[in-house]
Structure formats: C-alpha cells, structure tokens
Amino acid sequence: RDRSIDAADLTALSGRTIGVIGFGNQGAAQAANLRDSGHAPVVGNRDDAYAASAAEEGFDLRSIADATDAADVVLLLVPDEVQPELVRSEIAPGLRAGDTLVVASGYNFHFGLLEVPDGVDVVMVAPRMIGAAVRDRYVDRHGFPCFVSVERDATGRAWETTLAVARAIGGTLGGAIVSSAREEAALDLFSEQAVWPAILDVVRTAHRVAIEAGFSEEAVLNELYLSAEPAEVFAHVARDGLFGQLGLHSRTSQYGQLRALRALESHDEQASRFARVMHDDILSGDFAREWSRPEAGERLDALRREAGESPIAAAEAEVRARLGP
Numbered sequence: 001r002d003r004s005i006d007a008a009d010l011t012a013l014s015g016r017t018i019g020v021i022g023f024g025n026q027g028a029a030q031a032a033n034l035r036d037s038g039h040a041p042v043v044g045n046r047d048d049a050y051a052a053s054a055a056e057e058g059f060d061l062r063s064i065a066d067a068t069d070a071a072d073v074v075l076l077l078v079p080d081e082v083q084p085e086l087v088r089s090e091i092a093p094g095l096r097a098g099d100t101l102v103v104a105s106g107y108n109f110h111f112g113l114l115e116v117p118d119g120v121d122v123v124m125v126a127p128r129m130i131g132a133a134v135r136d137r138y139v140d141r142h143g144f145p146c147f148v149s150v151e152r153d154a155t156g157r158a159w160e161t162t163l164a165v166a167r168a169i170g171g172t173l174g175g176a177i178v179s180s181a182r183e184e185a186a187l188d189l190f191s192e193q194a195v196w197p198a199i200l201d202v203v204r205t206a207h208r209v210a211i212e213a214g215f216s217e218e219a220v221l222n223e224l225y226l227s228a229e230p231a232e233v234f235a236h237v238a239r240d241g242l243f244g245q246l247g248l249h250s251r252t253s254q255y256g257q258l259r260a261l262r263a264l265e266s267h268d269e270q271a272s273r274f275a276r277v278m279h280d281d282i283l284s285g286d287f288a289r290e291w292s293r294p295e296a297g298e299r300l301d302a303l304r305r306e307a308g309e310s311p312i313a314a315a316e317a318e319v320r321a322r323l324g325p
C-alpha cells in the first residue's frame with residue numbers, strides 16, 4: 001500500500017528534546033511510549049493530579065511554558081478546545097524557528113485557530129486510538145492506525161521528524177497513514193455530524209415505532225441497544241467486514257437484512273443530506289466558526305438537556321431503574 005509506512009528513521013529526533021504538553025489520555029500514553037523508545041521527554045502540565053502522576057512515574061515535570069521552552073519538538077496533547085488560547089499565551093512564546101509543533105488532531109490548525117510563530121514546522125501525528133490502548137498496543141507491539149501529515153515545512157526536514165515521532169510513539173507499528181489536517185478533521189466531523197446522528201436517529205425512530213406498535217419498553221430497548229448486541233455486531237464488522245459478519249446471523253436474519261438494504265439503495269435523500277453536511281457545514285468552515293463563538297458552550301448545554309429529556313432517554317432511565325444497570 002503506497003499510503004502506508006511501517007518503519008521510520010529515528011535519527012531525526014537525535015539531540016532534540018521532546019516536550020509532551022498535557023499528561024492526560026494521550027499525553028500519559030505517548031510520554032511512556034517515547035521513554036520506552038529511548039527518549040527522555042519533558043512533560044508540561046498544570047499543577048494538579050495529572051502533574052502529580054507524571055512526577056510519580058518519574059518524568060521530568062515542568063510548567064507548560066518551561067517544558068515548551070526546553071523542547072525542540074512539542075507534542076500538543078491538551079483538549080482541542082483549550083489549544084488556541086494555551087498556544088497563544090504559554091506555548092507560542094517558547095517556540096523558536098527550527099522547532100516542531102506536533103498536533104494529534106487536525107481541527108485547530110486546519111481551521112486557522114492556532115497562531116504558530118514563523119519558522120516552526122507544524123506536523124500531525126494523530127493516533128486513531130484512545131490513550132490507554134496507545135500504551136497497551138505499544139507494549140504488546142500490536143500497534144494502532146495513525147494519521148500523519150506535514151502542515152508546514154519551514155525547515156525542509158518536517159517529514160523526517162513526523163515519521164520519527166510517529167515511530168517513537170508506536171504509530172508506525174500498524175503502518176502510519178499519510179493524511180492531512182484537513183482530511184483528519186473533516187472525516188472526524190463527518191462521522192460526528194452525519195454518521196452518528198443518523199445512527200442515533202435510527203434508534204430513536206425505531207423505538208418510537210415499536211412502542212407505538214404496542215411492545216414493552218424493556219423488550220424494545222433491550223432489542224435496540226441495552227443488550228449490547230449492536231456493539232458485538234460492530235466489533236465483527238471491524239473484524240469480518242461490513243457484509244462478512246452477516247454469516248454470524250441466521251439465514252432468516254440475512255434474508256431480511258439484505259432484502260431491506262436493497263430497498264434502501266434507491267433513496268438518495270440521505271446522500272444529499274450527508275453531502276450538505278460535508279460541504280456546507282464542515283469544509284466551508286461554517287461549523288468551526290459557529291463552535292468558536294462564545295455562546296456555543298451554552299447551546300451545547302441546552303442541546304444536552306433537551307436530549308436528556310427526550311422520550312427514549314426517559315424510558316431508558318425507567319427501565320434501568322427497574323432492571324438494574
């Protein structure tokens with residue numbers, strides 16, 4: 001596969017200090033992997049419980065500004081929503097020409113929310129894996145998918161640095177995937193704003209129709225998701241293929257699923273809606289602008305309240321209270 005890389009030269013990092021900014025899900029895992037790959041990262045974190053665990057694990061713990069100052073290669077591993085302000089106030093002042101800023105998601109850089117000084121390389125090393133598994137799959141050598149890209153090559157050596165960082169955190173064990181901040185951010189947002197809402201809506205609609213047909217809440221909710229059967233099916237989709245996993249279902253189920261899927265193929269309203277989400281909301285930057293507005297947090301709180309008060313959420317709480325978690 002010409003888009004995959006399964007090994008990389010670590011010399012691009014020799015003599016350079018790596019700073020891990022944020023010792024959270026990704027930061028703790030990546031710092032441990034870097035250390036086991038022979039590096040001695042400095043860790044920058046606010047003074048709190050995460051900082052205490054970094055110190056307990058024997059890392060060279062400093063303030064965020066001091067760690068950035070000491071580092072030549074800075075891994076930005078704090079939550080996306082705090083990055084723009086943190087980069088402006090504590091990280092940009094410590095970045096010098098020739099340094100590398102490594103992001104683990106493409107959103108902020110692609111949508112122009114990070115102010116990175118001139119002369120600094122900006123690259124992406126984005127594991128497609130939760131932090132705990134980034135560590136476990138480094139230790140057991142299974143690896144994990146990892147998107148890599150160069151967003152700004154000020155030094156002419158940004159690719160070597162990107163691949164070396166990816167390898168040092170275990171991101172090439174499974175073959176790194178050449179991508180871009182635009183692609184990574186857009187696909188992430190597309191899953192969140194097209195795929196998952198459609199899946200949640202399918203469940204919500206199915207619940208309404210089945211209840212209206214006179215079936216009980218506990219039977220309907222267990223059939224739909226409380227039994228965790230859909231989680232099992234999705235695990236098999238990843239392992240055996242979207243249709244390969246059908247062999248695990250009865251022949252009656254296979255016939256019913258495929259016959260109904262065939263009938264759906266003639267409907268392209270969903271494709272048009274998905275295309276509008278991709279182009280009008282995501283790639284245009286409209287969503288990123290809306291989410292950057294100060295009032296967006298309050299709107300999220302209101303939307304969460306509304307979802308929490310929906311009929312399916314109320315029914316789920318009632319069934320759980322009766323049948324246990």
Ligand code: NDP
Pocket residue numbers: 021022023024025026027045046047048049050051076077078079080082086103104105126127128129130131
């Ligand atoms: P976490 O929420 O686990 O990171 C928390 C870290 O950020 C902690 O060290 C926390 O320190 C620090 N932090 C939080 N708020 C602030 C603040 N205002 N100022 C300074 N430090 C702060 O983040 P993740 O590890 O989940 O995400 C880090 C990056 O990795 C993001 O870009 C994310 O998109 C990306 N990523 C995450 C994945 C995941 O599965 N989680 C997968 C792939 C990429 P404190 O102790 O002070 O709270």
